[in-house]
Amino acid sequence: MVAAIKRPGWIRGGVGALAAAAFGFGLVIALRAISGLPLYQTEQTGYPHVVVPLVLAPLGFLAGFGCFDYWLRWAAGMPTIPDDHSQHGAKSWRDYFRFNTDHKVIGIQYICTTFFFFFVGGLMAMLIRAELAQPGTQIVDAAQYNSLFSTHAVLMIFVFVIPVFAGIANYVLPLMIGAPDMAFPRLNALSFWMLPLAGLLFIGSFLAPGGAFDAGWTGYAPLSTGAPLGQSFFNLGVQFAGASSIATALNFLVTIITMRAPGMTFWRMPLLVWANLSTSLLVVAATPFIAGAQFMVLFDRILHTNFFQFAAGGDVISYQHIFWFYSHPAVYIMMLPGFGIISEVISTHARKPIFGYRLMALALIGIVVLSYSVWAHHMFVAGMFSWLRVPMMITTLLIAVPTGIKIFSWLGTLYFGKIHTYSTAMLFALAFIVTFTIGGISGVMLGMVPIDIHVSDTYFIVAHIHFVLFGGSVFTIFAGIYHWFPKMTGRMYDERLGRVHFWGTLVCTWGTFIPMHWIGMDGMPRRVADYAAQFGDWNLLISCFAFGLGAVQLVFLYNMIVSWRFGPRAEANPWRAKSIEWLVSSPPPIFNFDEIPRVVGGPYEFGVPGARHAIMAGEGAEVPAAEPSVVGST
C-alpha cells in the first residue's frame, strides 16, 4: 500500500487530488475564520470553498500521477537519468493509462479521450434536438436547455475538435518529419493529462448547485459573472484545456523548427506539417486571451473585481473583444490542421502532386496573419464602436481568398490524376470540399455587415458554425482517422462499414444543417428552448436527420473498435503514399526509426520518374543527384 502511494500512478494521483482539495478547503475555511467571516459563502457566484479546491485538486492529481516527478527531481538536485526511457512506449494496454512520454502513445491517448468527449457532447446534441423536435417544452426546462447547449459546445470545441487535431498531429507529425519523438516528451505527456481534467470539470459542472454553466460557450458577461456556481467550472476548465493547447503548440513549434530530418527544408515539408506550424502560431499567441478573459470573469465572480461589472464602471463589451480575439483565431485552430489532413489524403488518393504546393503553404500563413484582424465581425450588432465594422468586414471578406485558394488547389490536384475512391478517408476528403464550400459561402455572407445585422444570433449562425465545424473540421477528422488508422493500429478498418458511415454522415449533415439556414433567416433566434409554431415542421425534420447523424456515428465506433482488435494486418504503406511515416512499419517501432531518414525531394512527387521524398541511410547509392525538376507546368 505504501509502495503504491509512493509510485507515480493512479493511486498516488487520487491521493494527490484529495490532499490538494482538502488543503484548499482547509485554507479557505481557516482564512475565513481568521477574518471573522462566515465559514461558508454560498451566494450563487461565490463558493470559495468549492472553487479553490477545484483549482488545486487537478494540480494535485497531476503531481501525484507523476507529471512533474522528473522536473522536480532535477530542480531539487536529485539524480536523474537523461536517457531514462522507462516511461516511453506501450507494451500492453495498461501503458495507455499511465504517464507516457511516447508521442505515439500520447497521440492515441488524445484521440480516444477526445472521441469519448465527442460522444458525450453528441449525446447532448441528441437531447437538444429531442427538445426542439416540437415547439413547447418536451424533455428539459429552459434552464436545463441552456446548460445542455452550453456544455455541448464547450465539450465539442475545447475537448474534442481542438485537441483531437493535436492528437492526430502528435502521432503523425514526428514520423512525418523523421523525428524520433516530440521535442519535449514530458511536457507532451503533461499537456495530454491536463485535457481529461478539463473535460471532467465541464461535465462535473452538472453536479454544481444551480446546474451546469448556462451562459453559452461564449460566456458573455454580465450573464456569466452573475451565473450560478457551474460557470466557475467552465472558467477553470478552460484554463486546463488552454494550458494544454499552449504547451502542445510550443512543443509542435520547436519540434517542427528544430527536429526535421536532414534534407527536409521548409519547402519540402508536407502540408500537414505546414498546417500544424500555422495552427501552433495561432494557439500560442491567441489562447492566452481566452485564459485571461475567463480569469477576469472568475475574479469578478468570486473576488468581486470590476472588469465587467457595469454598475461599478466595468466595460461589458471589452469581454467580447478579449474573448473573440482568441475565439476567432480558434475557428482557424479548428480548421487549419484539417486542411493539412485533406492535402495529404487527396494527393495520395489522386496519385498527384499537390497543385500549387507553395501557394498552399503561403495561404496557410496568410490565414494566420489575417485571422488576427477579423475578430470584431462577431460583434457587428454588439454595440461596439461602429467605425470598427467596415474595416473588420473587409478583412473578413479577404480571408475567403486564401481559403478559396486551398479549395481550388485541391480540385486542381484531382485533374490528370488517378483518383481512387476505395478509401473512406478519400470520400470524406472529397465531401469536405463541397460541404466546407457551403460553410465558406455562408461565412462570406455573414461577413457583410447588413446581412449580419439581420441574421446574427439566429439559426443561420447555428447552420454556418456547424457546416464549418462539422461539415468542415469533423469531416477532416474522420478523413485523418481513417487515413492513419492502419499506421496507428497496424490493422485495416472495414471499408464497407466506412462507406456506410460516410454516406450516412454526409446525408444527415446536410439534412440537419441546411434547413437551419432557412429558419434562421425567417426569424428563429438561436439558443432558445421554445420557438414559434411556424418553425415546427422544419425543426422536426432537422431533429430526425440529427438522430440519424447520431446513430450513424455508432457504426464508426463499432468499425474502429472491432477493426483495431480483429482487422486484417496492415502493411507499412497500404495507401502507397510518399511521406516518411509510411516508410516504417505499421505501427512504427518504439523509437520510430532505426536509422535517421534523409529527405531528398518534395513530399508529393507522384508520377515523377525516380523521385523519392526520403530514403533510409542504408539506401545511399540510389539517391538521385538533385531534387527532381518541376515537370509539365503549362
Next chain:
Amino acid sequence: MYGRLPIAKMLAATVALTAAISAVMLSINWDGQEASTAAPKIDDLLNVMIVLSSLVFSLVLVMLFYALWKFKAKPGDESDGEPIHGNTRLEVAWTLIPTIIVLFGGGYSWKVLNEIEEPVKGALTVDVFSQQYAWSFGYPENGGRWSQGELHVPLDRQVQFKMHSQDVIHSFWVPEWRIKKDNVPGITTTATVTPDRLGAFQLICTELCGFGHASMRAKVVVEPPAKFEEWASGLKERIPQPLKESIKQDTETNPVQLGAGGA
C-alpha cells in the same frame, strides 16, 4: 496541359448550373416580409450574394464532378497521375478573381450600410428598456410616456431607438425590419429604422439572457402617424425613475464616428 480540358463546356455547365441554382434560390423569399426601408436593400444585397455564391458553388461542383468522372482510376490501375505541380496563371486567377468578388461585395455592403443608417431630420426618438425578461418603451417626445411590452411607431417616419439594458445583454430584433442591435448594460446603443408597412410584428430577444430568453418578446405595432399620436398621448404611465436614471448613467459610446469630434 490544361488546354486538353473542355474548358468551354465546363464553363457552360457552370453557367447553366449557376442559373438553375440562382433561379430556385431567388424564387424563395428567404427573409420573410419586408416592413422597413432597410429591408429591400438588405434583401437585394442578399440576392446578389446568392447569385455570386451560386457561381462559386457551381464552379466547385463542376470541377469536382468532372474530375471524378474523367480521372477516376480504372480498377487495378496502380500507376500515378501526371506530375503536374501547378500552373501559375490558374493560381493567379483564383487568387485575383475571388479578391475582386469579395471586394465588390464589401463595397456594396458598405454602401447599403451607409444608406440604412443615414439619419434624417425629424426622426422620432424612442427609448428601449430591456431587463430579464421584458421589454418596455419610453417616448421622450410624448412627455416621457411609458409602454410595457408593446411598441408602437408611426408609419414612414424614421425612428431612432436608444437602448438601455438594466441587467444583462439583450438584443433587439424585428425580423421584418431586418434590424438588430444589442442592448448593453452601462452604455446606450442605437438603431435606426424607418418602418414602411402597417401591421403588427414581433420584437424578439436574440442574445442569450437567461432561462426566460426564448419567451422575451414584445408586440410591435406600426400605425398611421395620427393614430400613433393618439395611442401615445393615451398612455397613462411615465418612464419610472430607475429607468430614467439608467438613461443618464449610460455612457453613450456608440456610435461615435471616428474623427467626428470626439468627447
